[in-house]
Amino acid sequence: LLVWSIVPIALAYHVAHYLTALLVDGQYALAALSDPFALGWNLFGTADMQIEAGIVAGAGSAxxxxxxxxxxxxxGHVLAVLVAHGFAWRLHPQPACAALSQFPLTLLMIAYTVFGLWLLATPTVG
Structure with a gap:
């Protein structure tokens, strides 16, 4: 049952991983929304907008x-801990049992957090 508490972590990693693609490709989607059938419409005034790929370039953007x-x-990790606490309290009414039941998953979540932040901070070459 506690495995469901890892779902917020997975969603958070997806958001973190695809954020740059969303910022650039989202601009294309906004432009396409104004003219969804390529009929020359400009429903929202964004059909002729300039796409800025520079939104993800430079030291300030980084x-x-x-x-x-x-x-x-x-x-995502904080939400996962809250979800795990809620499930543990539902499974084990005694506080000591609830806390002990979460210990292995808590260690795993801490390891995921440290690894994820280290991975983000690691420079990439090439």
Missing amino acids: WWLWNVQAGAIIL
Whole structure:
């Protein structure tokens, strides 16, 4: 039952991983929404918008992206801990049993957090 508490972690990693693609490809989606059938419409005024790939380039953007990604990962882990606590209380009414039942999963979540943040901070070459 506690395995469901890992779902927020998985969602957080997906958000962190695909954030840069969302920021660029989301602009294309906004432009396409204005003219969904390629009939020359401009429903929302975004059909002729310029796509800015530079939104994910540069030192300022890298700092901003890293912090949003790290925040998403941390938020996912905090939500996972809260979900795990809720399930543990439902399974074990005694506080000591509830706390002990979460210990292995808590260690795994801490390891995931440390590994995920280390992975984000690791520079990539190439």
